[in-house]
Amino acid sequence: MSEQTRPSTDIHAYLAELEDIPGTRVYTAARARKGYHINQFAMSLMTHENRERFKADERAYLDEWPISEEAKQALLKRDYNTLLDLGGNVYFLSKLFSTDGLSFAEAVSTMTDMTFPEYRDMMLKGGRSPIGNRSIKGGY
C-alpha cells in the first residue's frame, strides 16, 4: 500500500477510539487547549527562582495564572487525576513532581488505587497486565 492509495483517517472515529481506554486520558488537542495554562504554569517551575517563589506561597503564585479555581484547587491538593481531566499532561505536571522532590514513579503511583510500595511491588512483578485494561466498550 503506497501513501497515495491509503484511505485518509476518519478523524472523528480516531478521536472517539482514544476515549475508549480505561483509566487513561490521551493528551488530545481538546485537552491541550483546555489545560494550556495548567501546563504552562507547570513549565514555569523549570527555573530555581520560580520554584522558590511557588514554594513560599503556592496560592499567590497560582493566582498569577489564568487558570480555573477548580484547577488551582487540584494543583494545591496534587490531585493529578483531576488535573488530567482538566487537560494537564504528565510531562508538564512532572515539573511539580520534582518541585515536591518526588520521584516520577512515586508521583505516578498517586494516580492509581495503590500505595507507592504496592505500586513498586506490582512493577517488580511485571507491571499491570493489559488484560481487561484495553477497551472500555469491549471490556477486553
Add this chain to the structure above:
Amino acid sequence: MARLTAGVGSSHVPLLGVAVDQGKTGDDYFGPIFAGYEWTREWEKAEKPDVVVLVYNDHASAFDMKIVPTFAIGCGERYKPADEGWGPRKVPDVEGHADLAWHIAQSLILDDFDMTIINEMDVDHGLTVPLSMMFGQPDKWPCKVVPLAVNVVTYPVPSGNRCWALGEAIARAVASFPEDLNVQIWGTGGMSHQLQGPRAGLLNREWDNRFLDMLESEDDAVRWIPHIEYLRETGSEGIEMVMWLIMRGALGKKVKTLHRHYHIPCSNTAIGHIVLEPAD
C-alpha cells in the same frame, strides 16, 4: 560519501541516567538492565561512528506548549543538557554536526518532509540517556549528534507509516552527503509504559517482543500499526515506539540483528534495546 552503517533502538528512561550519574549501574536493580548494553558499548568502541542521527522526544524541556513541531531537526553547533527540575545532568555538552544536519534538513524538505529547523536548544534525558547507555561516562561524547525531535506527546502524533517514510528519506539524504562519514541512526523511547491515570504501570512483555520481532523482519507490516494499538497494548507512553520506526525505515528492506535485550521493569517502564545493520 556518508554511509548509514547501523541502527540502534533503545529506551531512554530518565532513571537510567540517574543510575549512571550516581554509580548504581551494577546494583541488583540496575545490573540486569545495564548488562544488556555491555555488548553494545564494546561494539560502539569498535564501530566509532562519526555521527549519530538521534531520534528522540523532548519531555517539556526545550519545547513547551507554545510551539509543537511534529518533526524537528537540530542544525546547531552544540547543545547543553537541560535542567529538568533537578538541575542539568552532569554529562558533556552534545556536539552537533551542522553540515550534515543542514544537508539532511534541506534534502528532507525537498523530499516533501516539512521539517522544523532548530538552531538552539537544550537536550533532555530523551537524548542524553541513550548516549550514556551506549558510551558510558566519557569526558567528551565520542561522536557528533544530529538531534531529531518527534512530537509523541500532543495528539495526533505522526503515524508509524510517516515515521518509517521519514527514515527512508533520512537514509537517502545521508547517502548523498559528500563527506566520508560513518553515520548511525538511533530510535529511542518506549517500550511499554503508562505514566498517567489509574491504568499507570501497564507493561506488555509479549507485545513488546512481537514489536522487536517485526523490526527484524523483511516485511514492513510494523509501519501500519495504528496509534490505538500502541495505546491499548503498551500504555499511553508506549506510543514513543513510533520513533523506532524512523530508525528501522532508514535501514532498508533486510536487516541483520546484531544484538537484542529486553528487561522489566525500570521504574514505570519496560526496557528494550536492539542493534540492527542493513543487509540489502
